[in-house]
Amino acid sequence: MSAAIQVDGLTKRYNSHLAVDDVSFEVRVGEVLGFLGPNGAGKTTTQRMLTGVLKPTGGRALVLGRDIVSDPVGAKERMGVVPEVANPYMEMTASQNMAFAGELYGLPGARIRARSQELLREFNLWERRDDIAKRYSKGMKQRLILAMSLIHEPRVLFLDEPTASLDVESRRMIHGRVRELSGRGAAVFYTTHNIEEANVLCDRVAIIRDGKLVALDTPEALKSTFAMSQSVVVSFSRPVEAAELGALDGVTHVEKHGDKLHLFTAAPGALIERLAGYAQQEHVEIVSINTPGPSLEEVFVSLSSDTSRSGGPR
Amino acid sequence: MMRKCWAIAKKNIRIYYLKGPVLIFGILFPAFLFLAFAIGRNVPAGSLVPGLIGMALFFTASATTPAILPFETRTRTLERLLVAPLPLSVLIGGDVVSAFLYGLFLSAIPLAISFGILGAVVTRPVALIASIVLSALCFALMGTLFSTPPTDEPSAIMTLANLVRLPLIFFSGVFVPVSAMPQWGQWLSRISPLTYTTELLRAGIGQDVQIGPWWCITALIAFSVAFWSISMALHRRNMCRRLAL
Ligand SMILES: Nc1ncnc2c1ncn2[C@@H]1O[C@H](COP(=O)(O)OP(=O)(O)O)[C@@H](O)[C@H]1O
Ligand SMILES: [Mg+2]
Numbered sequence: 379m380s381a382a383i384q385v386d387g388l389t390k391r392y393n394s395h396l397a398v399d400d401v402s403f404e405v406r407v408g409e410v411l412g413f414l415g416p417n418g419a420g421k422t423t424t425q426r427m428l429t430g431v432l433k434p435t436g437g438r439a440l441v442l443g444r445d446i447v448s449d450p451v452g453a454k455e456r457m458g459v460v461p462e463v464a465n466p467y468m469e470m471t472a473s474q475n476m477a478f479a480g481e482l483y484g485l486p487g488a489r490i491r492a493r494s495q496e497l498l499r500e501f502n503l504w505e506r507r508d509d510i511a512k513r514y515s516k517g518m519k520q521r522l523i524l525a526m527s528l529i530h531e532p533r534v535l536f537l538d539e540p541t542a543s544l545d546v547e548s549r550r551m552i553h554g555r556v557r558e559l560s561g562r563g564a565a566v567f568y569t570t571h572n573i574e575e576a577n578v579l580c581d582r583v584a585i586i587r588d589g590k591l592v593a594l595d596t597p598e599a600l601k602s603t604f605a606m607s608q609s610v611v612v613s614f615s616r617p618v619e620a621a622e623l624g625a626l627d628g629v630t631h632v633e634k635h636g637d638k639l640h641l642f643t644a645a646p647g648a649l650i651e652r653l654a655g656y657a658q659q660e661h662v663e664i665v666s667i668n669t670p671g672p673s674l675e676e677v678f679v680s681l682s683s684d685t686s687r688s689g690g691p692r
Numbered sequence: 693m694m695r696k697c698w699a700i701a702k703k704n705i706r707i708y709y710l711k712g713p714v715l716i717f718g719i720l721f722p723a724f725l726f727l728a729f730a731i732g733r734n735v736p737a738g739s740l741v742p743g744l745i746g747m748a749l750f751f752t753a754s755a756t757t758p759a760i761l762p763f764e765t766r767t768r769t770l771e772r773l774l775v776a777p778l779p780l781s782v783l784i785g786g787d788v789v790s791a792f793l794y795g796l797f798l799s800a801i802p803l804a805i806s807f808g809i810l811g812a813v814v815t816r817p818v819a820l821i822a823s824i825v826l827s828a829l830c831f832a833l834m835g836t837l838f839s840t841p842p843t844d845e846p847s848a849i850m851t852l853a854n855l856v857r858l859p860l861i862f863f864s865g866v867f868v869p870v871s872a873m874p875q876w877g878q879w880l881s882r883i884s885p886l887t888y889t890t891e892l893l894r895a896g897i898g899q900d901v902q903i904g905p906w907w908c909i910t911a912l913i914a915f916s917v918a919f920w921s922i923s924m925a926l927h928r929r930n931m932c933r934r935l936a937l
Contacts (some may be wrong), residue, residue, distance in 0.1 A: 429775045432932050454777035461771040468767065469707050481699035482776040526772070 382407050382534050382565030383428065387437035390423050390589075397423045399589040400437070405534075410556060410566040412580030412597075414573065420589040421569045422462045425538045428567065429459045441534055455483070458532030460540045462569075466522050468512040472503050475511060479526035490529065497525040501551060517548030524552060528559075535559060538569045553579055573677065585677070610646050611670060612653055613638045615663035626652050638666075696778045700786025701793070708756050708763065709794060713850050718755025719798065722747050729867055737810040742893040743866040744810075746827070748802040750857065750864075750886050753795025753828045757787050757835030758849040765934040766844035774931065784836055784927055788920075791832035799824055812897045819905045820896030826912040827889040833919035834885065840926035842933040865890035871902040878902070885915040 383405035390398040398420040405411040415421050426432040428439050430450040439446045444453035466475040473494060480490035498504040501521040511519060524540065537556070541549040556579060560566050570576055576583045577597045585593040585600075593600060612623075623641055624632040628649055633640040643649045646669040657664050708714055726747055730740055764770040773783055803824075806812045814820055838853040861867075863877050864886035870878060881887040888908035895905045903911075 426771075426932075426935065431771060431774045431935065451777045451779060454775060457775075459772070459775040461775065463768050464772050465768045467703065467707060467769055470703075474706075478699060478703050479772075482696055482773075482778065484696060484777075523772075 380406050381440075382409075382442055383411075383567060384440040385428070385437070386439070388424065388427055388434055388439055389436035390420070390427060390432065391435040396589050398427070398434075401586070401589075401591050402437075403584055403591065403594055405565045405567055407533075407565055408560055408563045409581045410560045410568055410579055412576035412583040413567060413569045413586060414571065414576045414583050415586035416571055419571075419586045421571075421586060422538055423589075424586070425459075425462075425536050425567065425569055429457065429461075429536050430454055431461075455530075456532055457534045457536060458527035458530070459535075460520075460523055460527050460537045462538035464523050466511040466514075466519060466526065469510060471510055472498055472507045472514075472522055472525075475522060475526060476529060480529045483530035485530060493529050493531075494525075497528055500555070501525050502547075515545075516543075517545045520544055521548055521551060524555065528555075533564050535564055535566045536569075537566065539571065540568075541570075541572075541575065608643060608646050609670060610641045610643060610649050610653065610667065611638050612641065612667045613665045614657070615665055618660070618662060623653075623656070626656065628652070693778065693782050696776075697782045697786045697789060700773075700783060701789040704756065704760055704787060704790035705793070708760055708790070711759055711763070711846075713846050714755045714759050717850055717854065718752045718794070722751035725861075738812055738897075738899070739869070741806040741810055741812045741897060742869075742890040742899065745799060745802045745806060745824070745893055746864070746886055746890040747861060747866050749795050749799050749824065749827045749889060750831050750861065752798040753791055753831035754835035754838070754853065754857065756791040756794050757832060758838040758853045759846045760787050760790075761839045761934070762844050762846040762849050765842075765937055766846075770934060774935075780928060780931065781924060784924065787839075788829075788832045788836055791835050792828050795828035795831060796824070799828065806897075814896060815898035816896050816905070818896075819892050822905075822909055823889055823892035823896060823912075826909060826916070827885075827892075830885050830889075830912045830916045830919065833916050833923065837919050837923040837926075840923055840930055842930040842937070844934070844937045860884045860886055863887075865894075869894065869900070869902075871900055885912060888912050888915075 381404040385404065386402050388398060388401045389396070401424060403411070413421055413424065423432065427434045428441070428446060430446045430453060433447065441453040442456050446453045467478070470478070476494040476498065477490050480493065485493070495504070498507050501524065503518060503522060503525065506514070506518070511522060514522065520540065527535070541552055556566055556568065560581070568580060580597060582594065582596050583600055584591055618639070620632045620634050620639060623629065623639055626649065628643045628645050630642045630644070632642070641649060650667065650669070653664065653667065726744055761770070764773065835853070838849055838856070841849065841852070843849060863873070863880045864884040865881060866886065870881050870887060870891060873881060888903065888911040891901050891903045892905055892908040894901045895908070
C-alpha cells in the first residue's frame with residue numbers, strides 16, 4: 379500500500395455553507411503534501427475531518443487503511459496531529475505534558491521517558507523540561523506541541539499551519555523535522571497559506587479555494603502558476619500611462635493602485651532592468667520599486683484563467 | 693483504555709482540583725451554606741449529620757466536571773484530546789473519575805466532623821459506605837451533564853449548575869428529614885437524587901427513614917445511569933461545536 383492517506387469525495391457542509399466540497403487526493407508514504415489555501419478556504423475543516431474531530435457530511439478518508447469514521451480509534455493510533463490552535467497544559471511542565479501525551483497513546487513508562495528525552499533535546503527544550511509551559515515563549519510552546527504529537531512515532535502526521543507567526547529558529551526546527559520524518563517514510567499532510575513554505579518543503583502541493591481543490595501537482599509543475607503571479611510594484615515621479623508599461627516585454631497585465639502600478643510577470647528581475655531603461659528614456663524618476671513575491675490571491679487569478687488545470691486535480 | 697482513562701483523571705487532578713471556581717463552589721459555598729443553616733438553631737447535633745455529609749458530597753463531587761470542559765475549550769487543549777486514540781466515553785469517563793475521587797476524598801472532612809464532634813454512631817456500615825460511594829459517583833455524573841452546553845465560559849456553567857443544585861437542597865432531606873416534610877414536599881423530594889443520599893445516610897447511622905435503603909441504592913444507580921446516558925448523547929452532539937468557539 380503506497381497511499382498512507384486516501385481521501386475520496388470528502389465534503390463538509392455547515393448549514394447551507396459548503397466549507398469543503400468533494401475533495402479527493404492521496405498522500406503517499408514518505409511524501410510531504412502541502413495543503414495550500416488562503417484563510418477560510420477549508421484547510422482546517424479538512425484536517426479536522428481527517429483527524430476524526432469533525433464528522434464529514436460526505437465522502438470517505440482512510441489513514442493507513444483505517445476508515446476515520448468507522449474505525450476512529452484505529453486510525454488515530456498511528457497519526458500525530460498538530461491542530462491549528464493548540465496549547466500544552468500551561469500548569470504542567472514539558473516533561474509532564476510529554477508523559478500525558480504518551481499515556482494517551484498507551485505507551486509504557488520507560489518508552490515515554492526515552493522518547494521524551496530524545497524529543498525534548500532535539501527541540502531544544504531539554505534544559506527547560508521542568509519549567510511549566512506557561513513560562514515558555516510562543517515558539518517553545520509550539521515545539522512542545524510538535525514533540526507531543528511525535529511521542530508515539532506516528533507514521534502519518536497532520537500539521538495545521540504549524541509555523542504561522544513563529545520565530546525563525548522554531549520554524550527552521552519544525553521544517554527540519556518534517557523533512558527528516560518524510561525521509562524516514564512518514565506521510566505528512568502540511569497545511570499552510572504560505573506559498574514559499576509549500577514550495578520549499580513539499581513534494582506535492584494541493585491548492586484549495588472556497589472548499590474546492592483547484593490544483594494538485596509538484597511545486598516544479600506549479601511553478602509557472604506561481605511565477606505567473608509574481609509582480610513588480612513601481613511608482614514614478616509623474617503619472618505614467620499604464621498601457622505603455624503593459625507593452626513592455628514580459629508583462630502579462632497591469633493594475634493601478636493609487637500612484638503605484640502593479641506589473642505582473644514571470645521574470646521580475648528582467649522587468650526591473652527594463653523599467654530602469656524605460657525611466658531613463660522617458661526622463662521620469664522611479665520613486666519606489668519592489669517585488670512583493672507571489673501572493674495566493676494572484677495564484678488563484680492565474681489558476682482560474684487556466685481552465686485546463688482547474689478541471690482535473692489529480 | 694483504563695490506563696488512558698486514568699491518565700485523563702490524573703491530569704484533571706493536577707490541574708482542576710485547585711482551580712478557583714472549583715474551590716469556591718465545591719467547598720466554600722456548601723460550607724457557608726451549612727453554617728448559615730446550622731448556627732443558632734436549636735436542634736440535636738446528630739440530626740445535622742446526614743445533611744452535612746450529603747450536602748458536602750453533592751457539591752464537591754459535582755464541582756469539577758462542569759469546570760473542566762469549558763476550561764479545556766478556552767485554553768485550547770481540547771482538540772489534542774479529541775485527536776487522541778480513545779473513544780469519547782473514555783475522555784468523559786476520566787473527568788467522572790477525577791470528580792468522583794474529589795467527592796470521595798473531601799467527604800473525609802464532614803465524616804470526621806460527624807463522627808468526631810457531632811457524636812454520630814455507625815449502625816449499618818454497608819448503607820453508610822454505599823451512600824458515600826454511590827452518591828459521589830451519581831453527583832460526579834450529574835456534573836458532566838451540567839458541562840454539556842458548548843461554551844468556553846466556566847462561570848456560565850457554574851451558574852447553571854447552581855441554578856439546579858440550590859433549589860434541590862431544600863427538598864432533599866438536608867435541613868429537614870424527608871419524614872418530617874409535608875406530603876407535597878415528600879413527593880417533590882423523590883425527584884432529587886440527593887434525597888436518596890440523605891435517607892441512606894440516616895439508615896447508616898440508625899436514624900428514622902422514610903425510604904428503604906435498597907430503594908435508595910436502586911435510585912442512586914438509576915440516576916447515575918440516566919445522567920451518564922444523557923450527558924454522553926449531548927456531549928457527542930456538542931463536542932465539535934466547542935472547536936468553533
Ligand atoms: N463551526 C463552523 N460553523 C460554520 N462555519 C464554519 C465553521 N468552521 C468553519 N466554518 C467556515 O468554513 C470555512 C472554512 O474554514 P476553515 O476550514 O477554518 O478554513 P481555513 O483553515 O482554510 O482558514 C470558512 O468559511 C469558515 O467560516
Ligand atoms: Mg485554518
